[in-house]
Amino acid sequence: MNIVYIALGSNQNNPVYHILKGMKQINHLNHTHIIKKSSLYSSKPLGPKNQPDYINAVIKIQTALEPEELLNSLQKIEDIHHRQRIKKWGPRTLDLDILIYNNLEINSKRLTIPHPEMTNREFVLIPLFEITNHRFNIPKFGKLVHYLKRNL
Numbered sequence: 001m002n003i004v005y006i007a008l009g010s011n012q013n014n015p016v017y018h019i020l021k022g023m024k025q026i027n028h029l030n031h032t033h034i035i036k037k038s039s040l041y042s043s044k045p046l047g048p049k050n051q052p053d054y055i056n057a058v059i060k061i062q063t064a065l066e067p068e069e070l071l072n073s074l075q076k077i078e079d080i081h082h083r084q085r086i087k088k089w090g091p092r093t094l095d096l097d098i099l100i101y102n103n104l105e106i107n108s109k110r111l112t113i114p115h116p117e118m119t120n121r122e123f124v125l126i127p128l129f130e131i132t133n134h135r136f137n138i139p140k141f142g143k144l145v146h147y148l149k150r151n152l
């Protein structure tokens with residue numbers, strides 16, 4: 001079994017609904033169970049400011065899916081949510097990012113793990129800290145608290 005951390009984000013069309021529904025759909029994937037869920041956090045948009053605030057969360061799952069299989073499954077879930085998009089080119093209704101997959105470092109065409117931007121994003125670091133602890137180590141990057149302090 002593999003331990004994986006996933007970030008969820010939404011800023012469209014009832015974001016809380018999309019985050020909670022996304023968690024349920026992940027929990028229903030084959031050979032996959034959520035072990036821990038962070039609280040839901042409201043955050044100001046990083047990037048273009050002319051968009052609504054985000055709801056963000058992080059979950060810890062146990063899964064038998066390999067990284068690429070998990071990515072495929074998460075993209076299918078995203079697609080289901082994207083269909084409910086109001087504006088064609090508007091922000092996504094649900095974003096699912098694999099943050100950490102065991103202690104693996106992956107640099108393939110489709111996947112960079114650990115997620116290369118995760119240590120710069122307060123909206124990832126804070127929920128991740130909530131479901132881990134002060135000794136938690138991010139593969140390749142190092143101590144989570146180091147990055148948390150740097151970004152607060």
Ligand code: ROI
Binds near residue numbers: 010044045054
């Ligand atoms: N900003 C916040 N606060 N939360 C997100 O999940 C998020 N996702 C994105 C960009 C546009 C970078 N900004 C975000 O993809």
